[in-house]
Amino acid sequence: MTRSPSGLDAETLRSRLDQMAARSGIRQWDLGAACSTDTSVQVDRGEAKQMKGAQRSSITVRVWNDDGLVGITSTSDLSDAGLERALAGASEASAFGNADDIPAFSPLATAPLQPLDQPIKEPVSILDLLATLKDAEHQLLESHPAIDTVPYNGLAQRSSDRIYLNSAGACRQQQLTTASLYLYARAEEAGRKPRSAGAVRLAYGAGDLDIAGCIKEAAGLTASHLDYAPIETGRYTCVFSPEAFLDLIGAFSNLFNARAVLDGVSLSNRESLGNTIAVPFLDLHDHGRHPGNIGASAFDGEGTPTARLALMEGGVLRHFLHSEATARAFGVAPTGHAGMGAKVSVGPDWFEIGATPGSGGGQQGLDRFTAEEPIVWIDSLSALHAGVKASQGSFSLPFDGWLLKRGERHSIEAATVAGDIRQVLKAIVGFEGEAVITPDGLCPHVWVEGLSITGDT
Known part of the structure; x- marks a missing residue:
């Protein structure tokens, strides 16, 4: 060796x-x-x-x-x-x-x-x-x-x-x-x-x-946030940056976590597999071995090899993340997502988010810079530790971003975005641009309609 x-x-x-x-x-x-x-x-x-x-x-x-x-x-x-x-x-x-x-x-x-x-x-x-x-x-x-x-x-x-x-x-x-x-x-x-x-x-x-x-x-x-202004409270179509959407999905990864399911702190249950939980053109995989994942692990804390795992396909919940113990309880094979301990933890590695092949990917030709209606571009989310109620599905998070109107971009002085992750997954309009590699995963810009934005006025 x-x-x-x-x-x-x-x-x-x-x-x-x-x-x-x-x-x-x-x-x-x-x-x-x-x-x-x-x-x-x-x-x-x-x-x-x-x-x-x-x-x-x-x-x-x-x-x-x-x-x-x-x-x-x-x-x-x-x-x-x-x-x-x-x-x-x-x-x-x-x-x-x-x-x-x-x-x-x-x-x-x-x-x-x-x-x-x-x-x-x-x-x-x-x-x-x-x-x-x-x-x-x-x-x-x-x-x-x-x-x-x-x-x-x-x-x-x-x-x-x-x-x-x-x-x-x-x-x-x-x-x-x-x-x-x-x-x-x-x-x-x-x-x-x-x-x-x-x-x-x-x-x-x-x-x-x-x-x-x-x-x-x-x-x-930094320069793009100098021209800031307050935003009116209301409901907006929002465009999440790849980093922001990955952060949001990561905050609610209990949806896919078999340990959380068994402990009763997940938004899913044993019967959730096969249920439609998102729009029919959304795919979500955990792919810790992706070439873009610097620091990828070849095996988990129990020695199980890591592999690409379909969590959602076409909006349908397909698999949970498993350790040896949770896999035994569900009668399936471990998936390579275990930590190590007397009670073994389970967690995601690196998400891939995109359109289901052959689905059309929702609304086509989305461009936040040419949209006629006001668009909120959410670049980064803050206070995920405090603003997320993971077992309930709700969130209220401060964010950095811009308000776009017919191509004009103004930084938002201070605001929060609020909603329920289950509603968000079913309110996705489509994807803009190619998927981008980030430290936490692969994701395009994601359009979501009808989110509540509260301005600091």
Whole structure:
């Protein structure tokens, strides 16, 4: 096996754990580990604000006792002594395991893995990162006379490993390098409120980041919010940016989450599969392995391979996201969306949203810049942690965006958009433009009619 960026070797680690478990009389165990080396910088008006390097390790060990109960422990120590303590701690904790919710090994934890095309990039020095970010900040400050600061910024790189091992022979390891750039500018004109906007870029290495594109996007968005005005409260046809619509769907991912269904906190139930929950031209897939997903995972926290999964096709709910335990409860196969724990979590990876093939995709020729009626263009949503009632389906969220009238665009001073996700999914008019790759998924601009907009008047 190729040596990892952090020096870990899954085969060697599994051999060590097999020997330790045998000495302790432990028959069934598994381990999940995430280790990384991180370097990051921040700047403030041409000076270094923060330069940071860190090595992190997070290891979770589970042990099943002779009664089938599971104990779990966490550590950051990969030495023999540290792993033996973790095994012993998990073994002792298993006496207190929950007999009503016992996880098992995923039946797919030893299935073949399809390779991901993820080139390993050499890290650059922290001084090079600093010089690059200083230059990016300078260019952004020079791009518009009203931009006076870039209060939030960061350039970071990471080399990481993920490992899953179990006593039934599973041995998974994934190596990955990633880099990210974030620029958030602040602009102010005399007698006007400050306005802000930002942009982010991801890549496999710092040298591959689209720095010029990030600067251009941050500058353009910030300048576009300077010409702001209040908006009248009312109902509007809204156009969600790909990022905003993906955020909204992500906030209500309990619709597709089998763990949430079993716990009674989902908008769906066991009988929901096969029901129409959206317009008949909407497809939604979870596709964590998409080539555009920087940081894609080859397997989940239980070792199950990741794969493209149809959640909605033609507006019909087709599948739930599953762990081993939820899949067992539903009588299906795990889908590769599990975390790791005594009670295993389930979550989405990376959404693909678009038109159902052959459906026509709703209303054609949509163009927010030529629409006759007033259109609200929602660029980004805020306060998702506070403004979303996920188990009820309702939301009321502040947003940044523009009001468009016959091609004229004015930034909205302050407003919230409110609605119910089930109504939103059935009020989609159509899609504008090609789907765009974002950090959270693939999505076009999405038109939704009849949303309630409350202006700050």
